[in-house]
Amino acid sequence: MTTHDLPGTPIFDGGASRRGLHMNQLFMSLRSAANRERFTADEVAYCDDYRLTPEQRRAVLERDWQAMVDLGGSIFYIYKLAMMDGRSMQYLGGVFSGMTEDEFRAALIAGGRTDV
Amino acid sequence: MSEVIWGLATSHVPSIGAAMDHGKTQDPYWKPLFDGYQPARDWMAEHTPDVAIVVYNDHANGVDLEVVPTFAIGTADHYQVADEGWGPRPVPDVVGDPELSQHLVESLVDDGFDLTLFQDLDVDHGLTVPLSIYCPDPGEAWPCRVVPLLVNVIQYPQPTAARCYALGKAIGRALASYEPDVKVAIFGTGGMSHQLAGARAGFVNPEFDAMYLEAIQTDPERLAGLSREELIRMAGSEGIELIMWLIMRGAMNDEIRRVHETYHVPASNTAAALALFDNRVQ
Numbered sequence A: 001m002t003t004h005d006l007p008g009t010p011i012f013d014g015g016a017s018r019r020g021l022h023m024n025q026l027f028m029s030l031r032s033a034a035n036r037e038r039f040t041a042d043e044v045a046y047c048d049d050y051r052l053t054p055e056q057r058r059a060v061l062e063r064d065w066q067a068m069v070d071l072g073g074s075i076f077y078i079y080k081l082a083m084m085d086g087r088s089m090q091y092l093g094g095v096f097s098g099m100t101e102d103e104f105r106a107a108l109i110a111g112g113r114t115d116v
Numbered sequence B: 001m002s003e004v005i006w007g008l009a010t011s012h013v014p015s016i017g018a019a020m021d022h023g024k025t026q027d028p029y030w031k032p033l034f035d036g037y038q039p040a041r042d043w044m045a046e047h048t049p050d051v052a053i054v055v056y057n058d059h060a061n062g063v064d065l066e067v068v069p070t071f072a073i074g075t076a077d078h079y080q081v082a083d084e085g086w087g088p089r090p091v092p093d094v095v096g097d098p099e100l101s102q103h104l105v106e107s108l109v110d111d112g113f114d115l116t117l118f119q120d121l122d123v124d125h126g127l128t129v130p131l132s133i134y135c136p137d138p139g140e141a142w143p144c145r146v147v148p149l150l151v152n153v154i155q156y157p158q159p160t161a162a163r164c165y166a167l168g169k170a171i172g173r174a175l176a177s178y179e180p181d182v183k184v185a186i187f188g189t190g191g192m193s194h195q196l197a198g199a200r201a202g203f204v205n206p207e208f209d210a211m212y213l214e215a216i217q218t219d220p221e222r223l224a225g226l227s228r229e230e231l232i233r234m235a236g237s238e239g240i241e242l243i244m245w246l247i248m249r250g251a252m253n254d255e256i257r258r259v260h261e262t263y264h265v266p267a268s269n270t271a272a273a274l275a276l277f278d279n280r281v282q
């Protein structure tokens, strides 16, 4: 078994980083208030500025968090977009693991998901 | 001669910093963790270093994916606190120690570790949260100078655990040959078990964490033998950042004394721990 075959565990490797570079650069740019304003004003144009692929553009515009991971997004970069939407890392954890945010938070408070 | 006086292994979860910044440390969610820190904080407050080497990773704040250095060191005299998207943390900027950084670079390169240099770097929660865990109320300035040492733990392939431990040993040799009479603390940050993405998000492994917390003192060679695959499987895809603790450990003596430890689940999506070690055991 290699690192890349661990079930339920996406590995952000060189290939993912190459595929996701422009999308991750877009997420990184959202650290600045001026860019967040520009993004909010016209998300489509902003995605085009960063030369996202059509699949990445759809994932970002529709907030398809799982697709962003699959298309080369790094979770630390994706989180910048989630924060803009007022979403927490627990919310994202719920999306990835098929739970509501409250269920995910409760699972962590109960000691974490020790059986996965 | 310089001397490592203590080493601190600690998680660097951003919400730990946010809990301090927003006065939530006595909330039921956070109180057990911060109560667990207190004995270590009291001891460190009485054993103040002149400079701290903080081994950490950036999280898309001071560094992006255009350049991915495996090991890097800050050589500046000043590091600004990064704006991670909601304004910088309300903590002092970090004062560097360019003279020590330069010595480390020369010694480590001669020793076979070809580090990338950051002459300009904003430091994110990976560095500032451990400083806040050490010193919750810094006032106008942190109590010591800081040398940031960065490790790529985000993009595969991360450096091996063995290479991290060897780098720590090389840092120990470099410090032993540093003439100025300075007291050094070394921070190994990150962990413990956690995974942020994928169907296994929320994974926590208390048995592995307990083993790691014990072995970091008593059997670091065993931890240095863990493969990337084993670390990701047993600690989660983000738990692999525990390799940074081995850099701290390598820079310390073979015999160290455990001053205090604490372990708590959760801090957000993460198992959080602190382990403080005195390097001056006779």
Ligand SMILES: [Fe+2]
Pocket: B012, B057, B059, B126, B190, B191, B241
């Ligand atoms: Fe980290």
